[in-house]
Amino acid sequence: MLGYIGSPVEFRECPVVVEEEIELNPGAMLITERGYVLRVIGPRYDSPDHDPEILAEKVRMRMRIPRAEPRRTGVRLTWVCEILGRARDGRVELGGAPAPGEEVRWADPADLISGEATYLIGRLWPEGGELRLSGISLSQPSGTFGDPGTGKTYKAQTNAELFLRNRVPVIVLEMSPDEEYSEWARRLRKAEPEIPVHLIEIDRRNPIPIHRLRPEELLEAAGVLTRDQEDLLVAALADLSESPPNSGSNWTREDLYRRITDIAKRQNRETVGANLNAKLRYRMARILTFLGDKGEVFDPSGGGLYVFRLARHPYRELTAAVICTLIEEAALSRRLPGGVVLIDEAHLIVPADRDIPSRHRVRYFVRLARHLGIVPWLISQSPRSIDRQVFDLLRFLYIFALSGENLAAVRDRLSGLHPRLIEQIPLLPTGVCVLVGPRDLVPFPLFFRAEGRRTEHPSPTRDIFRVFEGAKGHGKRS
């Protein structure tokens, strides 16, 4: 037993008295003997000396009111809890209330979540049972948001290991230069040798065929062009897609140059054509070295983990978007029966405020994902910088400590949470997040900490003093 209900219920809230050595936190989930599910909102100090009703009565009777002094006697700490409902057979029903004196203990999510909750993703915070979700819940498009260093990547990798152990392919688009997913993949190879791991670079040796780019993407890749050059490039691309040179639409870089020359000749714009081709050849040789004539960047037949190493790629947003299309095609042709696509730093490829070509591809990809059996997992420090259309498609959100406008950006999803608990979100400890999802899958928001990984996290936060420890230097330590 943890404690007991202190006094009768008021406005769907009740006080819980706990043994002194037990720490409670706002957000903790409790359950009573008779199955009432409670969530701690915060502490309350009750003192009979300062009971507002007694005080009002004294004022009415014109009694002398002694000056309030801090008297420890009689002050009692209770934890105000909101009553979320009564758990029965994995469902939570509204109605009824716990009685004074009823015992309470830490809640176990198994009492709250109906259906087959099979997969362990963590443990309730600060304490309580293991949080398991059903396969359906883990197949929803999800977003993970939190301020820097709050535990997003740790959780993403932990959950990805769960998918991989259950033979679900996981495809990671690694956008951030610390390359913590590549490093994790290497560690996973050692920790779980039976999981196939593929680290994929997109470069000269493993290029994206140029015909995979859409006209607006090739225009972006081409760099600064004059108006004439731009027109000519667009005309050549349109011509190539209308009447492809070979059978099929797999035109090459040389095909493009040839079309440009032909069209320029017909329009008496040979100089424009020659300049455009010179420019394109230069860029293809020096900057766009990841574009080729043919190749298969993504072969899903191996299964397991795929990490696309885009962090240092000059056109990482564009490349990420093309990869989404390759995944989509592999799924449509059933070469890829399904999988999780994990995009950390998602605000880079689906930004809210910039109309870049990748935004259109990824919007479409996320919208279609469910029909393809693909599960998009987007991660970002900045939910307000994520395209709203994409954000609205995310059915599960995992929210770590988040503040300011970023908290405001997810606020409408937190309506199931008591306002005083929403205030706690900027203060959540590292590694703790609140899960919100559709009510039929998650009855109410749950605070938990990810658990179950078998690798060590590759990018722990460093202690800056440790870094310089032992270094020869100046000054005294204090």
Ligand SMILES: Nc1ncnc2c1ncn2[C@@H]1O[C@H](COP(=O)(O)OP(=O)(O)OP(=O)(O)O)[C@@H](O)[C@H]1O
């Ligand atoms: N559940 C956890 N248990 C133990 N340590 C954790 C947990 N979650 C995160 N950490 C630690 O917290 C630190 C930050 O975690 P992480 O790298 O996941 O943050 P992040 O939110 O991805 O940060 P960024 O926004 O900078 O990418 C790391 O030192 C990590 O090991």
Ligand SMILES: [Mg+2]
């Ligand atoms: Mg991270």
